[in-house]
Amino acid sequence: MQIPGPSEIKAKSALEHGVAITRTAAERWDEQMRAWQQCQAATGRRGLSAWESARAARRYWEQVCSYQQERLNFLISRLQPAAGKRILDIGSGPGVMAIPLAESGARVTAVDPSPAMLELLKHIATERGVAGINCLAGRWEELDTLQHLDGNLPYQAVVASLSLLMVGIRDCLLKMMQACSSGGKIYLLWGRGKNHWTEQLSQLYPELYGFQYLPKPGAGLLLEVVLELREGLAGSKTNENCRKSAGCDLPSALPEVEAEEVDFIYRESFDSATEALAHFLDYFGVEEADRPRVAIIEEFLRRNLKTHNGSLLLEHPLPALLITISI
Numbered sequence: 001m002q003i004p005g006p007s008e009i010k011a012k013s014a015l016e017h018g019v020a021i022t023r024t025a026a027e028r029w030d031e032q033m034r035a036w037q038q039c040q041a042a043t044g045r046r047g048l049s050a051w052e053s054a055r056a057a058r059r060y061w062e063q064v065c066s067y068q069q070e071r072l073n074f075l076i077s078r079l080q081p082a083a084g085k086r087i088l089d090i091g092s093g094p095g096v097m098a099i100p101l102a103e104s105g106a107r108v109t110a111v112d113p114s115p116a117m118l119e120l121l122k123h124i125a126t127e128r129g130v131a132g133i134n135c136l137a138g139r140w141e142e143l144d145t146l147q148h149l150d151g152n153l154p155y156q157a158v159v160a161s162l163s164l165l166m167v168g169i170r171d172c173l174l175k176m177m178q179a180c181s182s183g184g185k186i187y188l189l190w191g192r193g194k195n196h197w198t199e200q201l202s203q204l205y206p207e208l209y210g211f212q213y214l215p216k217p218g219a220g221l222l223l224e225v226v227l228e229l230r231e232g233l234a235g236s237k238t239n240e241n242c243r244k245s246a247g248c249d250l251p252s253a254l255p256e257v258e259a260e261e262v263d264f265i266y267r268e269s270f271d272s273a274t275e276a277l278a279h280f281l282d283y284f285g286v287e288e289a290d291r292p293r294v295a296i297i298e299e300f301l302r303r304n305l306k307t308h309n310g311s312l313l314l315e316h317p318l319p320a321l322l323i324t325i326s327i
């Protein structure tokens with residue numbers, strides 16, 4: 001993929017909109033992520049994320065291992081695990097990558113704010129006799145890299161797959177660069193904006209909650225943030241400021257940035273229509289007694305579930321971008 005410089009992107013957007021764009025890409029990312037978080041909070045659902053309960057963690061593990069193997073294999077092949085390789089997995093979930101990486105001999109640090117996800121990761125690692133995974137509970141933006149990360153620092157590879165639910169993205173990326181050794185790589189996998197699922201949510205939110213769905217910022221904007229950061233590091237003055245604000249070593253050479261469009265299929269399966277309904281009532285925070293809203297979910301399931309080998313499958317394209325930053 002041909003990558004434009006951030007100034008080119010800004011100039012193009014300014015021309016398209018007929019206005020001078022003054023906000024940085026990082027500010028636009030933070031604004032959109034905050035808006036998405038507020039939109040989620042306004043639904044009044046129990047948890048802000050779908051990953052907080054032990055049941056959700058177990059389901060995530062089972063579903064991703066069964067139906068998203070293609071995505072996992074793709075990322076694992078990029079990470080090139082080897083005996084003793086130090087890998088940082090940010091937003092590890094229940095270890096869908098951390099466990100196979102450690103099985104290949106890598107020394108993995110798994111960071112995740114969900115205690116249920118990390119509990120399950122430890123449980124599965126013990127069950128499989130996998131050593132070499134260190135778990136750190138917390139949001140990436142809140143962790144003090146140097147104090148909290150373990151003896152694995154600096155990492156030869158850092159990965160954040162579908163987990164950049166972060167405000168303060170610029171500092172989050174700088175922290176990843178600090179954690180990565182010279183010659184190491186950072187891999188960011190993130191959705192390329194509008195897709196079938198976000199279209200479904202855009203239709204469902206007004207019906208279920210009475211307001212519009214606000215999407216997360218997309219991978220195009222993430223790429224702008226990364227390039228903006230790189231451009232910032234290029235100016236020696238900014239470089240100094242970055243170093244000061246980061247409070248520790250940043251790469252002395254300019255990181256190289258590559259972006260690759262990858263198209264996966266998101267799949268989730270259910271044994272029965274009753275199981276699917278219970279899952280989505282919980283997901284959307286709808287009570288069984290709330291008949292009008294239950295009917296909306298039933299209609300959504302009728303439109304989207306397919307029968308496959310005796311079970312019900314929810315399937316939609318997951319267009320994503322893999323951004324690789326070589327330090």
Ligand SMILES: C[S@@+](CC[C@H](N)C(=O)[O-])C[C@H]1O[C@@H](n2cnc3c(N)ncnc32)[C@H](O)[C@@H]1O
Nearest residue numbers: 051091092093112113114139140161162163165
């Ligand atoms: C969609 S799952 C992705 C899990 C795994 N990386 C994968 O590729 O399947 C997102 C994970 O990111 C975690 N997460 C959310 N916000 C985070 C943050 N600010 N810092 C670190 N992890 C975060 C969630 O708890 C969840 O386990």
